[in-house]
Amino acid sequence: MSIRRSESAVKSVRPGAVTLDDVAAAAGVSPATVSRCLNNPQSVRTEKRTRIREAVETLNYVPHGAARALASRHTRMLGAVFPSLDSALFGGALEAFQNEVADAGYTVVVAASGYDPERERFHIRNLLESGVEGLLLVGNGRAADVYRLIANTGTPYVLTWISEASGGHPCIGFDNCAAATHLASYLCDLGHRRFAVFSGQTATNDRAVARLEGVRNELQARGLELEPDFVFERPFEAEAGRDAFRLLMARDNPPTALICGSEPLAYGAIFEAHDMGLPVPEQMSIAGFDDMWLAAQLRPSLTTVQTPRIEMGRNAAHYLLARLTGEEVAEPRPLETKLIVRASTGPPPD
Amino acid sequence: MSIRRSESAVKSVRPGAVTLDDVAAAAGVSPATVSRCLNNPQSVRTEKRTRIREAVETLNYVPHGAARALASRHTRMLGAVFPSLDSALFGGALEAFQNEVADAGYTVVVAASGYDPERERFHIRNLLESGVEGLLLVGNGRAADVYRLIANTGTPYVLTWISEASGGHPCIGFDNCAAATHLASYLCDLGHRRFAVFSGQTATNDRAVARLEGVRNELQARGLELEPDFVFERPFEAEAGRDAFRLLMARDNPPTALICGSEPLAYGAIFEAHDMGLPVPEQMSIAGFDDMWLAAQLRPSLTTVQTPRIEMGRNAAHYLLARLTGEEVAEPRPLETKLIVRASTGPPPD
DNA sequence: TCATTTTTTGAAAGCGCTTTCAAGACGAAA
DNA sequence: TTTCGTCTTGAAAGCGCTTTCAAAAAATGA
Structure with a gap:
């Protein structure tokens, strides 16, 4: 079995590129057969199959994805x-x-x-x-x-x-909206009437919009209102949650429950509450969204919505x-x- | 300007696929010129350039990556x-x-x-x-x-x-080894003599191997030894850190410092220490590796090696x-x- | 103006594969 | 043996683009 190489390899941009034709020549079969052997081995006689596989092996043939894609349309x-x-x-x-x-x-x-x-x-x-x-x-x-x-x-x-x-x-x-509604409903059932929301940026995040809407719906259904002053749009970072929480608690008559549209915001709020000496959940209930590993490890551990x-x-x-x-x-x-x-x-x- | 479509589009697997030839026909130029216009616009006369661009626009032409890759070899x-x-x-x-x-x-x-x-x-x-x-x-x-x-x-x-x-x-x-050495050195300087390491799986993680080696080197240089019993190989999860920490503290005469080869292991150790009522760092110093956002937020905040x-x-x-x-x-x-x-x-x- | 250089263009030859298509090889049945 | 149907195979035609190459057009200078 003589191992020849196509001339293309010589002038190739990537010299040394072995093509399917090289394999065919080495195995003494046609390119079509090599192609079949690669894509649908059982359609090739066993004997040729092994010869082709040997050639692939010794030549270190690596199929050319673009060529394959162009020809096969996949x-x-x-x-x-x-x-x-x-x-x-x-x-x-x-x-x-x-x-x-x-x-x-x-x-x-x-x-x-x-x-x-x-x-x-x-x-x-x-x-x-x-x-x-x-x-x-x-x-x-x-x-x-x-x-x-x-x-x-x-x-x-x-x-x-x-x-x-x-x-x-x-x-x-x-359903982001329903999930948020569920969470809000749970907090209402606990007796909360005054809420804050740390939301994602509603301008570019429709999930954040839906979650906010979910909270609003539930409050409305219970005759409550979400004060615009208690809604903070923030990027999804713990640090941003800390900042927002500080601002929130500086308001007079702050709410008793905080719903965060993402978990890092909730982490930040919990950390900040801890540093402020504000007991959670005694003085402030905090809930998040997503249930990452940290939610369960935090102290207090975080009430949250598990998302799949x-x-x-x-x-x-x-x-x-x-x-x-x-x-x-x-x-x-x-x-x-x-x-x-x-x-x-x-x-x-x- | 009559807009024609190549016949290829008709029998194409993805019917409706507009090709460069279609654009060329629509703009009344050769395919070569369209290609040039796409890849090197200033090599095409302005007037044709606009005609081609219009055709691209109205036909919603999207270049075919595989074909381009095959021809251009990129x-x-x-x-x-x-x-x-x-x-x-x-x-x-x-x-x-x-x-x-x-x-x-x-x-x-x-x-x-x-x-x-x-x-x-x-x-x-x-x-x-x-x-x-x-x-x-x-x-x-x-x-x-x-x-x-x-x-x-x-x-x-x-x-x-x-x-x-x-x-x-x-x-x-x-340099994982040097970084770990540095961390170990810092802990030695604090007065620690007996160490534990929570490491990644050394069988499949050469960074973990190097970090472990870095710790060993430093201890050896100071005439200390890392007890094999105090080395735990664990996957990089907080839960695994908790488990290992529990095991570690169940040993008699546990070490006074713990170096973790990844941060989640350190988080887990800190959480477990907290739950055990073991004061950190008074009874046990814990250090990690990577400096993710949580390291700074945790209480106690985590001493760690920032990696880029x-x-x-x-x-x-x-x-x-x-x-x-x-x-x-x-x-x-x-x-x-x-x-x-x-x-x-x-x-x-x- | 014409010769010369420079710029712009189109024809055609692939890039490395897959996939008809028709022919050849093979086994089974008559 | 012949005939038929079934497997296997190779030749050849692309897939949709880029890129020589040489010719045509435009620009330049005398």
Whole structure:
């Protein structure tokens, strides 16, 4: 078996690149057969199969993804754009997504938008140009032209972290509004009447909007009101939670319960309360959203709403993969959240 | 200007896919000119440029990445394989990496290995087949054939989280051993003589090995010894830190200082000490590694070694991008770590 | 004005694979 | 043996773009 190399390798930009033709020549078969052997081994006679495999081995052949994608019209890549990646929140979902997708032989192209719609659009476009066959996004509330862009390429996509979207986009997530309502309801039942909310930035975060609305709905249903002065929009950082809590407690006649739209804000509030010597939950009940590991470890441990970040990543993968096989996929059902009552909430002071 | 569509679009798998030829026909120029207009606009006469841009606009043309990659021999994709993604540690590095890379028009393909060498190899191979032009990896200690695979494709790569690697691989990171030595030295200076270490899994984590070695070196230099019984290998989770701390304190004559190879282990130890009513640092000094946001917020706040995760992500991006332009890139210099002394460490009890 | 240089353009040849398609090899049945 | 249907195989035609290369057009200078 003489091992020859195509001339292309010589003038290649990456000299030494072994092509499928090289393998074919080495194994003494046609390129078509090598291709079949790689993609559908049982369609090739055993004897040739081993010869081809030997050639692949000795030549260290690595298939050329772009060429394969161009010819087969499949990139085997999925895209994901998250608001951020430097926390366990979206990171967990990304990891779960990637794991599922990898099992199916797909690869994940990822980008972080920093909660900036312009950057998100930019990244979505880039991913589509790279040829991703499916797209995981977070939340809704992006401009119509972004959806038009996606629709134009015919790429399946799914919105995570929400359970339904105006516009009929497929969603895999939970009902932010209902979850917040549930949490507010629990606090009302404890006897609280005056609330504060530390919310995410409503301008660029529809989940934050929905959570705020959920709280408002419940209060309204009980004839209560959420004072605008007690609503703080903050980035999702503990430090921001501390600041806001300090401001909040400087007001006269502060509320007795605080609902945080994300957990870091709640951590910050609890830390600040601790430093101020304000007993939680005796003087102030504090609740969060997401149930990261720290919520259970904190003292007092944090009452919070558990959100299914791993499940969202995993289900989004399954959904997109199913759509790619051409299956008609049922509209995904909303995922469950769970109120986890811990030690940071209790009845209001008399 | 008549807008025609190539026949290819009709039988395309993705019907409606607009190709560069369609744009050319619509704009009344050759495909070559459209290509030039897209990649190097100033080489095309202004008048045609606008005509082409109009056609791109009205046809909603999205370039086909695989075709472009095949013809130009550039995928404009970079790959990254991290041990995990569900924490701010590697997540932060990934986000920084992605941001830098995006500015240069590159896209990031990412995978999580779960600290499993087999899965890492699998993902590295997949990324190379996808055609990434550069590769970010974490740490060293992988089998030689993995490096051979990478070298075979000629793909530039960089090892992060370490500052030098046997085998002469390019690294962008810090000296884990020296950092640990520094931390141990500080604790020795406080008067501690008997130490425990909560380490990462040394079988699959060369950074953990180096940190452990750093501690051992310093103790040895001072004529001290690290009792094997006081070394716990644990996954990087607070819960594991709690368990280990409970075990540790159940030993008779426990040590007076605890060095944790990662911060979650230290958090766990502090939480458990708190629950046990063991005063930190009066009865036990506890130090960590990484300086995540929680370290400063915890009570007692955590003495730790600040590691440059954002810088590593960013520098790795710059390094790979520079290598891709063909520049001869200087061997990157080790990054600095910084001992952050806070409230969780102090002199040993008498 | 014309010759000369410079800029802009289009034709055509791939990039490295997959996938028809038709032919060849093979085994089973007659 | 022949015939038929089934597996296997190779030739060849692309996939949608970039990039020579040489020709055409525009700009320049004399």
